[in-house]
Amino acid sequence: MKFAACICLKVLQIIFTVATLILKKLSDKYSERLLTSNQKRLTEWMLLNTLSLTKEADEFSLLTFTGYIFISMILLICRFTEKNSNYHICEIILLSFGVIFFTTQGLLTFSIVEQLQDDVSVFSYVIGSLSFICALLFALDLFFFKRMSEPKNAISQTDLEWKTKAATYKQGLEIATNEKTACCRQAVLKTEKKLTYLRTDL
Incomplete structure (x- = not known):
């Protein structure tokens, strides 16, 4: 046009x-x-x-x-x-x-x-x-x-910023999820160790 x-x-x-x-x-x-x-x-x-x-x-x-x-x-x-x-x-x-x-x-x-x-x-x-x-x-x-x-560079730069933010957010969620699972695993291991040393002769 x-x-x-x-x-x-x-x-x-x-x-x-x-x-x-x-x-x-x-x-x-x-x-x-x-x-x-x-x-x-x-x-x-x-x-x-x-x-x-x-x-x-x-x-x-x-x-x-x-x-x-x-x-x-x-x-x-x-x-x-x-x-x-x-x-x-x-x-x-x-x-x-x-x-x-x-x-x-x-x-x-x-x-x-x-x-x-x-x-x-x-x-x-x-x-x-x-x-x-x-x-x-x-x-x-x-x-x-x-x-x-048209200013194509500005559009591609905006898309790149959105992709970078989305990737960063996704990585943050994965790290937080991994930390929670690691904590849960450590708690389970501790309870298992405690249960193995319980005395049963009482």
């Missing part, structure tokens, strides 16, 4: 990451059309044909979206091969950076909404929301499915 939920979560990660990238490309094309029709408007020129105010922010968003499509597919294949084993350190690091990158992308997208025109701000709201959803999916994957295998 836990393995199936983990696989479904990773499939959702891929779906939402691909949807975010597709929407980003659509918004870029829409911004380019607005730019060519309104080249004299300074506020539209600030878009740089994208939803980012700078070229570096635009490259960061594309790197995050395209990179984590590939990473999510690799992690999904890794889960099919590893199945119920715990996450490796590499998987934990990639999921942690996914949470950080998509949260940063969502904050960057929402921070420029007021500087955009109404026609473009709709794309900004949707992309920002999808970025936060992707960050949430990576966080859920990291916190809830990091340990897939």
Whole structure:
């Protein structure tokens, strides 16, 4: 059940990451059309044909979206091969950076909404929301499915303790029983010795 939920979560990660990238490309094309029709408007020129105010922010968003499509597919294949084993350190690091990158992308997208025109701000709201959803999916994957295998050592240790206690208790009963029988035998021997020395001529 836990393995199936983990696989479904990773499939959702891929779906939402691909949807975010597709929407980003659509918004870029829409911004380019607005730019060519309104080249004299300074506020539209600030878009740089994208939803980012700078070229570096635009490259960061594309790197995050395209990179984590590939990473999510690799992690999904890794889960099919590893199945119920715990996450490796590499998987934990990639999921942690996914949470950080998509949260940063969502904050960057929402921070420029007021500087955009109404026609473009709709794309900004949707992309920002999808970025936060992707960050949430990576966080859920990291916190809830990091340990897939059950702690078998703890169960075996408890069983061993119970077996040890039972064996000790059984040995104690045997020792107590042996001591009682030994005492009874000694008492019988003493009475037998006393009976052999009784005088019968009286």
